[in-house]
Amino acid sequence: MYRISKQFHFSCSHIIEGLPDTHKCSRLHGHNYIAEIILDSETLDQYGFIVDYHDLRPFKEMIDNELDHRHLNDVLPSATSAEAIAEWLFKRARQIWPQLAKIRISETPGTWAEYSE
Numbered sequence: 246m247y248r249i250s251k252q253f254h255f256s257c258s259h260i261i262e263g264l265p266d267t268h269k270c271s272r273l274h275g276h277n278y279i280a281e282i283i284l285d286s287e288t289l290d291q292y293g294f295i296v297d298y299h300d301l302r303p304f305k306e307m308i309d310n311e312l313d314h315r316h317l318n319d320v321l322p323s324a325t326s327a328e329a330i331a332e333w334l335f336k337r338a339r340q341i342w343p344q345l346a347k348i349r350i351s352e353t354p355g356t357w358a359e360y361s362e
């Protein structure tokens with residue numbers, strides 16, 4: 246099995262709805278996120294790639310156009326956790342790359358959440 250990944254950076258604000266007022270994530274705040282796209286394949290193309298990294302540009306455009314410098318509560322359908330962002334991006338990216346294995350979202354240097362099917 247071959248695996249590749251590429252990371253993309255973006256910044257957003259959000260409020261985690263429903264948390265107690267004492268929880269800091271219930272207040273308006275932001276993160277400098279890292280989204281990592283991970284693709285798996287048993288085979289390679291004629292150039293030896295799963296997918297040419299340059300051909301991941303639509304993923305960057307998806308992030309730049311729909312997420313970057315936006316308020317996530319206005320963009321995502323319900324939850325705005327890292328887990329929910331990962332699922333939202335996965336369902337979109339899966340329509341482009343059948344080799345998609347998972348999306349990983351990092352809010353801080355020490356944490357990540359990922360979504361796969």
Ligand SMILES: [Zn+2]
Nearest residue numbers: 259270274276
């Ligand atoms: Zn947060």
